[in-house]
Amino acid sequence: MRLILASNSPRRRQLLTDLGLAYEIRLRAVDEDFPPHLRRAAVAEYLAAHKAAAYAADLAPDELVITADTIVCLGDEVLNKPADAADAAAMLTRLQGRAHEVFTGVCLRTGDGRQVVFSDQTTVHFRPLSSAEIDFYITHYKPFDKAGAYGAQDWVGMVGVTRLEGSYFNVMGLPVHRVWAELARLGALPAAAPQPGH
Template identity: 45%
Template sequence: MNDGARLILASASPRRHELLAQIYPVFEVMPAEVEEQEDPTTAPRVMVAHNAAIKAAWVAERQPDAFVLGADTTVFIGNRVLNKPANAAEARAMLRELSGRTHTVFTGLVLTCAASGLTLSDYVTSEVTFKPLSEALIEAYLAKVHTLDKAGGYSIQEHGEMIVAARRGSLSNIIGLPLDETKQLLESAGLPCVSGSN
């Protein structure tokens, strides 16, 4: 157990902040100022692992005595990744592509501490099946949910019942931070967590 250990979340995502607080209530937030890899032809597991690692490393370099958690999430369908849409037109195009199909959500996790030389990593996948989406339903959904900061152009926890038919695997992974695996990483590093999962 690391008494007095500091944990920093290397992300500005309010969803990751809310999820992490469920299992580790006291932590700091320092968004990493890095350029994420977003090549749509890159293998999703490689992309999320790379992005999580560079986020964690950027913060750890500036806060070497702290434990730093980096995470990255993307959507994969039809042999390509769907990152955050650049605008509303791109969000509409993503929802059309996801309509009536099953896609995979990948999240990469990295926990590092520069002072101790510790680095732990993991990745998680979940599957989401969309309902067939009409143009009217797409417009109704986008009128309710701000999707430009969300991989795949949607948010399962915000009016997900409008667009999602089924899911398999971790819900928290689809939202952006898989809690079971995050808890395992933290506890492996001697950072005790409170209850909370999936």
């Protein structure tokens, strides 16, 4: 089965490449609004499925599209991508010194009509950060394309994240252990790839 990654995220591209999977990129503009009654994991799963729906009509029978959406939650509040530097600083100020959750929703949709939607959760603990550290990170790393205004693989993650409960790769944008298992279940892994046990 031919894999399509419907994401502009360099981190998701790198993770799939590191898994040893061949794929092509297809990009389409999809709005990222979600119903206001949804909470936490349900938001990430809804957005992943919503993105996949935009590709459904164009998929060949032997194609599978992978869509994903990562959100940062402080309690039930979703922290999206920051609008500007001030918004990023406000988000990081709220996250520092406490724990929050990162949810990544994933949708695997095949050209023959099968669909799997799932999500993974990671709890991230931040040590208290100074305003100088927050300003340095925003100025030098410009995290405006990242939910919650940070990347765990960036400088602020290296100096600020003290502990993770769950998958590190989920925080990067793709719970690759779950993706691998679901691709195997759908018969979409390359024949030469090691298959998960049953």
